[in-house]
Amino acid sequence: MQETAETLMTAEVKALVGQSTDVMEMYDVIDKESIRRFVTAIPDQDPRHWDEALARPRYGGVTMPPAMVSLIAGRQYPDAEDLLNEAMLEDWFRDGAGGGRRARHSKTLTPLRSLIRTRTHLHTGDEMEFSRYPRLGDKIYYQTRYSDIQEKKSRSGRPMLMVTTETRYWNQNNETILIFRTTGMEM
Numbered sequence: 001m002q003e004t005a006e007t008l009m010t011a012e013v014k015a016l017v018g019q020s021t022d023v024m025e026m027y028d029v030i031d032k033e034s035i036r037r038f039v040t041a042i043p044d045q046d047p048r049h050w051d052e053a054l055a056r057p058r059y060g061g062v063t064m065p066p067a068m069v070s071l072i073a074g075r076q077y078p079d080a081e082d083l084l085n086e087a088m089l090e091d092w093f094r095d096g097a098g099g100g101r102r103a104r105h106s107k108t109l110t111p112l113r114s115l116i117r118t119r120t121h122l123h124t125g126d127e128m129e130f131s132r133y134p135r136l137g138d139k140i141y142y143q144t145r146y147s148d149i150q151e152k153k154s155r156s157g158r159p160m161l162m163v164t165t166e167t168r169y170w171n172q173n174n175e176t177i178l179i180f181r182t183t184g185m186e187m
Contacts, residue, residue, distance in 0.1 A: 006158075006159055007151060007159055008116045008118070008151055008159045008160070008161050008186070009149070009151040009159075009161065010115065010116070012115045013112070013115055013116060013149060013161070014149070016109075016110055016112065016115075016146045016149060017146050017147070017148060017149055018145060018146065018147075019109060019110060019145060019146050020109070020143055020144065020145035020146075021108055021109055021143055021144045021145070022143070023141055023142070023143045024073070024074075024141065024142050024143065025139070025140075025141050026072065026073045026074070026075050026139060026140040026141070026142075027075045027076055027077045027078070027080075028075065028139075029137050029138060029139050030064055030072065030134055030135065030136055030137060030138045030140070031136070032050070032062070032136060034064075034068075034072055035049050035050070035062070035064050035068070035136070036049075036050065038064070038065065038068045038071075038072075039065065042065065044065055048062065048063050048133075049062060049063060049064065049065065050062060059133055060135060061135045061136055061137075062135065062136040063133035063134065063135055063136075064133065064134045064135070064136070064138075066128070066130045066133060066134065066177070066178055067128065068134070069134045069140060069169050069177050069178050070167070070169065070178065070180050072140065073140040073141075073142045073169055109144060109145070109146060109165070112149075112161070112163060112186060113186070116161070116186065118160075118161075118186040118187055119187065120185075120186070120187045121184055121185070121186055121187075122184060122185045122187070123182070123183075123184050124162070124183045124184055124185050125182075125183050126180065126181065126182050126183075127180075127181040127183075128178060128179070128180050128181075129178065129179040129180075129181075130177070130178055131175070131176045131177060131178065131179070132175060132176070132177055133177075134169075134171065134177050134178075135171075138171040138172065138177075139171060139172040140169055140170070140171060140177070141169070141170050141171070141172075142167055142168060142169045142170070143167070143168055144165055144166070144167040145165065145166055145167075146163070146164070146165055147164050147165065147166035147181065148162075148163075148164040149161055149162070149163050149164070150162045154187060158187060160185055160186060160187040161185065161186040161187075162183060162184075162185055163183065163184050163185070163186060164181055164182070164183045165181070165182050166179060166180070166181050167179070167180045167181075167182075
């Protein structure tokens with residue numbers, strides 16, 4: 001019995017590495033109320049998140065918890081359509097989480113599943129690389145790209161793809177704040 005060489009790593013899939021979305025811009029700037037609500041919720045009562053006199057010498061001003069940048073960056077303009085409403089209209093059992101779109105990009109990443117036939121997607125992990133604390137008054141921009149796609153074999157010998165996307169967040173001075181990497185497995 002001869003095994004057939006099956007692969008998911010086609011030329012189209014290889015060509016995805018490096019593909020990126022448009023640059024997205026957060027509505028407004030980082031404000032005290034957003035920071036207050038977030039640090040109360042997680043809870044993180046570090047005074048650098050609200051005390052200007054304490055935060056200025058070491059951090060250059062009031063800071064926001066670094067992980068908050070990935071949440072606040074997707075804040076939409078007040079007149080933007082409500083994507084949660086749209087998700088509920090498509091499937092009213094869904095709550096909009098778990099794959100719900102956060103923002104509209106005029107250029108999006110090509111969905112991998114449009115190029116290959118897989119049955120399973122498994123989220124395998126996240127990694128955050130912090131470069132600086134986001135500060136009160138910062139305007140946040142971000143862009144997502146496919147940074148790596150590798151083919152592996154499962155224990156049963158079936159091919160699978162390890163797919164890593166990378167989202168870079170930066171401020172109005174083009175200072176990188178955070179790079180957020182997400183890895184998933186397609187089988």
